[in-house]
Amino acid sequence: MGYTAMQKILAVHSGKKAVESGEFIMAKVDLAMANDITAPISIKALERAGITKLWNKDRIAIVFSHFVPAKDILSAAQAAVAREFALKYDLSLFFDEGRGGIEHSLLPELGLVVPGDVVIGADSHSCTYGGLGLFSTGVGSTDLAAVMATGECWLKVPETMKFNYRGKPGPWVTGKDLILFTIGKIGVDGALYRNMEFMGPSLKFLSMEARLTMTNMVIEAGGKSGFIEADEVTEAYLKGRAKRPYEVYKSDPDAQYCASYDWDISGMEPQVAQPNLPDKVVGLSAVVGAKVHSAFLGSCTNGRIEDLRIAAELMKGKKVAKGLRFMVIPATQNIYRQALKEGLIDIFMEAEAVVSAATCGPCLGGHMGVLGPDEVCISSSNRNFPGRMGHRDSKVYLANPAVVTASALTGYITHPDDILGKAKAPVAA
Amino acid sequence: MINGTAYKFGDNVDTDQIISAKYLVTTDAVELGKHCMEVADADFPTKAKAGDILVAGRNFGCGSSREHAPLAIKGLGLSLVIAESFARIFFRNCINIGMPILECPEAAKDVSDGDQMEVNLDQGMIKNVTKGKSYKAQAFPGFMQQIIQAGGLMPYVKKRLAQSS
Numbered sequence: 001m002g003y004t005a006m007q008k009i010l011a012v013h014s015g016k017k018a019v020e021s022g023e024f025i026m027a028k029v030d031l032a033m034a035n036d037i038t039a040p041i042s043i044k045a046l047e048r049a050g051i052t053k054l055w056n057k058d059r060i061a062i063v064f065s066h067f068v069p070a071k072d073i074l075s076a077a078q079a080a081v082a083r084e085f086a087l088k089y090d091l092s093l094f095f096d097e098g099r100g101g102i103e104h105s106l107l108p109e110l111g112l113v114v115p116g117d118v119v120i121g122a123d124s125h126s127c128t129y130g131g132l133g134l135f136s137t138g139v140g141s142t143d144l145a146a147v148m149a150t151g152e153c154w155l156k157v158p159e160t161m162k163f164n165y166r167g168k169p170g171p172w173v174t175g176k177d178l179i180l181f182t183i184g185k186i187g188v189d190g191a192l193y194r195n196m197e198f199m200g201p202s203l204k205f206l207s208m209e210a211r212l213t214m215t216n217m218v219i220e221a222g223g224k225s226g227f228i229e230a231d232e233v234t235e236a237y238l239k240g241r242a243k244r245p246y247e248v249y250k251s252d253p254d255a256q257y258c259a260s261y262d263w264d265i266s267g268m269e270p271q272v273a274q275p276n277l278p279d280k281v282v283g284l285s286a287v288v289g290a291k292v293h294s295a296f297l298g299s300c301t302n303g304r305i306e307d308l309r310i311a312a313e314l315m316k317g318k319k320v321a322k323g324l325r326f327m328v329i330p331a332t333q334n335i336y337r338q339a340l341k342e343g344l345i346d347i348f349m350e351a352e353a354v355v356s357a358a359t360c361g362p363c364l365g366g367h368m369g370v371l372g373p374d375e376v377c378i379s380s381s382n383r384n385f386p387g388r389m390g391h392r393d394s395k396v397y398l399a400n401p402a403v404v405t406a407s408a409l410t411g412y413i414t415h416p417d418d419i420l421g422k423a424k425a426p427v428a429a
Numbered sequence: 430m431i432n433g434t435a436y437k438f439g440d441n442v443d444t445d446q447i448i449s450a451k452y453l454v455t456t457d458a459v460e461l462g463k464h465c466m467e468v469a470d471a472d473f474p475t476k477a478k479a480g481d482i483l484v485a486g487r488n489f490g491c492g493s494s495r496e497h498a499p500l501a502i503k504g505l506g507l508s509l510v511i512a513e514s515f516a517r518i519f520f521r522n523c524i525n526i527g528m529p530i531l532e533c534p535e536a537a538k539d540v541s542d543g544d545q546m547e548v549n550l551d552q553g554m555i556k557n558v559t560k561g562k563s564y565k566a567q568a569f570p571g572f573m574q575q576i577i578q579a580g581g582l583m584p585y586v587k588k589r590l591a592q593s594s
Contacts, residue, residue: 024572038495048583067453122494123494124492124518138518140496140521142581145582145583146525149590150589189516193517365450365451370451383492385492386468386469388445
């Protein structure tokens, strides 16, 4: 009987020949990560336990992302706790505001997570990194404190679900649409406690960024982790970027999967998750014309350079709709600089969008564009539970960057074709 | 033995509803408890009493990894969460910080708001006194019981570190 790539990675990291689904293991961790919100609780847990020696100062990343720059006095004080800790222990992977960005865009961008790794992050979207062919999962702060102290994490080996995508993605369809479609099919707890392995010919058409968008949202299906086998797209992305040597793991042809899906995605239109659940997914045409007050392009899901390029292509020479505000937040400092160089930021500002330094900000209703009562937002982010982006009676549609941008230009949910026309739609190479 | 009133919530209650992100500027459990579940029910933090029991449907605690969510529940003084199923990070967080939880679909489905409950945590026995029905919750795997018996993850880790040095 064969094994999945995930089982092989977890076996190697727990010093075993093989591991079975459901087995409890102590896994050696390659990289641990916490942010400005989750690190302070980890620090408190370490202090309470009287632990003053950390496992490895070069493998514990602290990335400021959520309430940065500080949104109020309390968040400034909280960030100071994490900052003092990082400086006291001389953590080499400390990314203060201005030095990094959103962790799930930053760590892959800097080549700090590589195929075959086990990565544990105190943030639910830590599953993102699995798109690079590794195991990563989100945990709470106390779990992360234990990793900081020991370099190990207890895990139950997850079962794996297989998702095979066939066909060439149509115009305006990207990783976001594939993952929204998938969550719509299996539901917000459809992958509870499980690993989701994405594969198939369609993935060859997806960039590394688009793949990371897919694994980013496995948590919205309840998944523990996501996995995409490293291939030539991954290798090209890692070239000149990977900070450590790595090993590529592949699932055996006779590996055990607890569920198997196979979809032909040719002809699929862009997908949209309606309020108030990420699995209330419909094709774009079903919601075209719905009124929106605000649009948000950014977050760990879709705040990367290719997302900004698509948006700029649509925005060029146009204005944001009257009465609507459009927030554009490049996910990292590097993406922001690249967008500046390419003239994208100028296009957004000319269009009268608001452009901000890297932060999770509005995605979690933190700051930089919180929604008021009954306001509706179309967002490139990942969650639309009640009150997620602000007031409990506000509403959120989730969509890909092109749909978000097209809607920002009209004030209604809009197909990008209606802005640029079918002839201009980007088609996968 | 836990005795308390049940407060019933639906499926897929996410951590934003348990504790809204705007309150994540503190790690103080009591402070967080003042806003526990207020997105789902604005009056909940004032009407729930210490010892009361939160009952929910499927996938309770989905969404973010914020440990502020179980901390808020603990800070409000609730004694237990019973659900049809839990999201995995929330589940881990509860075990790690010693917030009692029980997974029991039958008990969770049958409960109505205001039911009086009697629960024996060690045995996983849930009694709905109002409805006169008893249920047995799913047992924790042996590995997790070790963490629970140690009093949470950090005491467990300290023990392991002491053994290895």
